[in-house]
Amino acid sequence: WEALASDEAKADVLAQSETDYQAFVDGAYDKDRKSVGYGVVILKAGEEVTRLSGAVNKYQESHQIAGELAATMRVLSWCKQQGINAIDLFFDYQGIEKWATGAYKAKNAMAQEYKAYVRDSGVKVHWHKVKSHTGVYWNEVADKLAKAGTKTSV
Secondary structure, three states, X not given: OHHHOOHHHHHHHHHHOOOOEXXXXXXXXXXXXXXXXXXXXXXXXXXXXXXXXXXXXXXXXXXXXXXXXXXXXXXXXXXXXXXXXXXEEEEOOOHHHHHHHOOOOOOOHXXXXXXXXHHHOOOEEEEEEOOOOOOOHHHHHHHHHHHHHOOOOO
């Protein structure tokens, strides 16, 4: 599937970018393993820089939402390590943006921790919602990485 994706299809959603760096994030829940994973693809000017994936050991009762938030926090951590102060973040779960910006009230510990992490990161995030499972190339890659993350140990 990756080999079949055209450069045009990969770049289409990236036209919204406001910075040099873009990240696609996703979370997954494996009901058989009762495990949560996150997946991240980071690009610079549309070219892949890195892929990140792993298991999430906190807030597993929130299933894939915990993975979505963990993926976003992992992007911000990566940005800080690389000295990057702004990034375009593409996501398919609306809560990622809404909790961070205050549009949703952070009522539980998971949302509160996430909101504080984003606020304190020092990274300016340009939020971009994409529809899930609609063939957005990099979002599909992040989804695969999140699913793989459910199979790793914490």
